[in-house]
Amino acid sequence: MNEERIRDYERGAGDLDEAEVQALTDALTHFGARFIPESDRGGVGVRRKFTRTKVRMIETWEGEGGPVGEDDV
Incomplete structure (x- = not known):
């Protein structure tokens, strides 16, 4: 598409x-989209799974630890 x-x-x-x-x-x-079904508290909707702050934190965590290297010890 x-x-x-x-x-x-x-x-x-x-x-x-x-x-x-x-x-x-x-x-x-x-x-990261969350689809919310209709309920007695409200109609259908879409929300982000994580807030912008959490996304930044996750991106930082993913970059920690340095580059990938060989696992052979």
Whole structure:
């Protein structure tokens, strides 16, 4: 799926089939989106899994420890 297809969908100028919806959902979930179902407390929505601060902390943690090296002892 290309960016133009997604833009058309967001503007209401086109529909996505089930496979495209699933691919888009999977990609957004992979990058930290949380899909919230409708409940008696509110409607459906999308939220970030982590706050910006936590994302920065995770990125820092991933860079700790130095470069990857050989494991042979």
